[in-house]
Amino acid sequence: MSYSNKVIDHYNNPRNMGSLDKADESVGTGIVGAPECGDVMKLQLKVENGVIEDAKFKTFGCGSAIASSSLATEWVKGKTIDEAFAIKNVEIVSELNLPPVKIHCSVLAEDAIKAAIADYRNKNGED
Amino acid sequence: MEFPIFMDNHSTTPVDPRVMEVMIPYFTKAFGNSASRNHSFGWEAEKAVDRARGQIAQLLHCQAKEIIFTSGATESNNLAIKGAAEMYHEKGNHIITVVTEHKAVLDSAKRLERDGFEVTYLPVESDGLVSLEAVKDAITDKTILISIMMANNEIGVIQPIAEIGVIAKEKGVLFHCDATQGVGKIPVDVQAMGVDLLSLSAHKIYGPKGIGALYVRKRNPRVRIAPLIDGGGHERGMRSGTLNIPGIVGLGEACEICEKEMTEEAARMKRMQQRLQSLIMEGLDEVYLNGHGEKRLPQNLNMSFAYVEGESLLMGLKEIALSSGSACTTASLEPSYVLRALGVGSDLAHSSLRFGLGRFNTDEEVDYVAKRVIETVIRLREMSPLYEMAKEGIDLKSVQWAEH
Numbered sequence: 001m002s003y004s005n006k007v008i009d010h011y012n013n014p015r016n017m018g019s020l021d022k023a024d025e026s027v028g029t030g031i032v033g034a035p036e037c038g039d040v041m042k043l044q045l046k047v048e049n050g051v052i053e054d055a056k057f058k059t060f061g062c063g064s065a066i067a068s069s070s071l072a073t074e075w076v077k078g079k080t081i082d083e084a085f086a087i088k089n090v091e092i093v094s095e096l097n098l099p100p101v102k103i104h105c106s107v108l109a110e111d112a113i114k115a116a117i118a119d120y121r122n123k124n125g126e127d
Numbered sequence: 128m129e130f131p132i133f134m135d136n137h138s139t140t141p142v143d144p145r146v147m148e149v150m151i152p153y154f155t156k157a158f159g160n161s162a163s164r165n166h167s168f169g170w171e172a173e174k175a176v177d178r179a180r181g182q183i184a185q186l187l188h189c190q191a192k193e194i195i196f197t198s199g200a201t202e203s204n205n206l207a208i209k210g211a212a213e214m215y216h217e218k219g220n221h222i223i224t225v226v227t228e229h230k231a232v233l234d235s236a237k238r239l240e241r242d243g244f245e246v247t248y249l250p251v252e253s254d255g256l257v258s259l260e261a262v263k264d265a266i267t268d269k270t271i272l273i274s275i276m277m278a279n280n281e282i283g284v285i286q287p288i289a290e291i292g293v294i295a296k297e298k299g300v301l302f303h304c305d306a307t308q309g310v311g312k313i314p315v316d317v318q319a320m321g322v323d324l325l326s327l328s329a330h331k332i333y334g335p336k337g338i339g340a341l342y343v344r345k346r347n348p349r350v351r352i353a354p355l356i357d358g359g360g361h362e363r364g365m366r367s368g369t370l371n372i373p374g375i376v377g378l379g380e381a382c383e384i385c386e387k388e389m390t391e392e393a394a395r396m397k398r399m400q401q402r403l404q405s406l407i408m409e410g411l412d413e414v415y416l417n418g419h420g421e422k423r424l425p426q427n428l429n430m431s432f433a434y435v436e437g438e439s440l441l442m443g444l445k446e447i448a449l450s451s452g453s454a455c456t457t458a459s460l461e462p463s464y465v466l467r468a469l470g471v472g473s474d475l476a477h478s479s480l481r482f483g484l485g486r487f488n489t490d491e492e493v494d495y496v497a498k499r500v501i502e503t504v505i506r507l508r509e510m511s512p513l514y515e516m517a518k519e520g521i522d523l524k525s526v527q528w529a530e531h
Binding site: 036 | 435438439453472509510511513523528529
């Protein structure tokens with residue numbers, strides 16, 4: 001399988017790779033996927049005044065999974081929670097030119113954003 | 128060192144220049160059809176085919192007449208299994224094979240199941256080997272064929288072929304062996320091994336693609352198989368079609384080179400395999416060898432790198448040609464069925480790499496590949512949430528994952 005240049009770029013130069021303190025009240029953590037399925041994404045958001053100030057990811061998965069989560073952190077930064085919640089996997093697919101067999105990577109990235117937001121809201125009593 | 132480095136010699140091999148050299152005249156000058164009986168072009172082609180049959184027979188310890196040329200091992204496997212099933216269906220309708228066989232064997236068996244045959248797919252132990260007891264116990268009075276590979280294409284484990292041959296003989300059951308990965312790498316002797324049908328392919332042993340052979344025993348017992356391809360009655364009626372003379376010449380030469388150089392080459396491969404394995408294992412923790420430690424091809428190394436996914440690992444090793452048992456490298460999303468059959472967890476199956484050493488690899492390349500694998504695994508573990516969790520002391524097995 002050949003990768004798009006954007007996927008290769010994210011793989012070689014992942015944006016915002018790392019971890020935030022998951023105990024921090026202002027940090028929401030989403031972990032999605034399963035090792036048995038070959039991909040697990042951890043996406044973390046740090047929220048200040050309703051705006052995502054920082055985001056970090058760690059991903060176990062193929063190059064497209066790494067690129068999808070790396071891109072997701074780039075996109076959510078500076079957005080409000082509601083704006084981030086509205087990010088759709090198809091936008092990731094088109095930005096990274098993912099082939100059909102890799103669409104699940106983008107779905108996982110969308111799920112990771114939503115899971116991180118849910119965790120943040122849960123922590124801050126905003127269900 | 129030249130890039131990219133090719134260390135995927137189970138998938139295919141480059142043609143040995145010595146092989147190509149003997150093939151060349153058969154494209155333009157000696158281009159005759161070996162079935163032409165009335166002129167020198169035909170005779171010359173026939174002579175070349177006879178020579179190649181002899182070269183192959185010498186490597187397998189059989190008679191030249193027992194070699195049937197095919198387009199490759201996939202066809203040989205199809206011909207052996209479907210051909211024997213059709214020929215002996217009145218004797219019985221039961222076939223025994225193993226879950227880790229190549230798809231050419233498994234899918235042939237599956238097709239026969241649709242045609243009313245019964246197939247037993249034997250499991251393997253965690254080292255990849257089939258148990259002789261299981262083979263013995265699976266045989267019924269309806270069993271007409273046992274098909275078990277010599278060496279596995281993913282994990283390189285070598286099945287106890289000679290012992291299975293004894294069992295098959297005792298029970299009067301035909302024994303087919305897919306020796307695609309074994310021929311030319313380890314000694315093969317169809318007499319000593321009690322094999323009745325044996326598949327091989329040229330492109331795995333530094334010959335050209337598109338040519339292979341099936342050994343069909345002529346005596347004790349005389350094995351008969353129904354053809355898959357009808358036509359001019361070539362190859363004793365078992366495989367019609369004008370012979371691929373340059374390919375056959377190449378296959379013959381490839382076999383002769385293997386026969387002459389196998390002892391030296393196998394020792395060199397073994398040394399490189401052990402060096403690669405120990406360098407990687409010294410450089411990384413939580414690396415697991417897949418398949419039996421000793422009973423494996425000297426060319427093969429298959430390892431799982433915990434917490435790192437195989438495709439992303441290959442992506443980081445773009446200047447090195449390797450393969451992975453990760454689902455993501457294939458169209459399906461299931462990881463390697465071979466590794467799964469060994470009881471390797473899906474997570475570790477997704478984390479596996481297959482190294483296939485070959486004639487043209489060098490010690491320098493082995494050192495380079497080991498260094499790059501170590502670097503890349505370390506980089507990807509830094510990026511892996513699983514590695515982070517494991518380092519925090521979280522038991523990954525206890526986590527409730529949302530499977531998707």
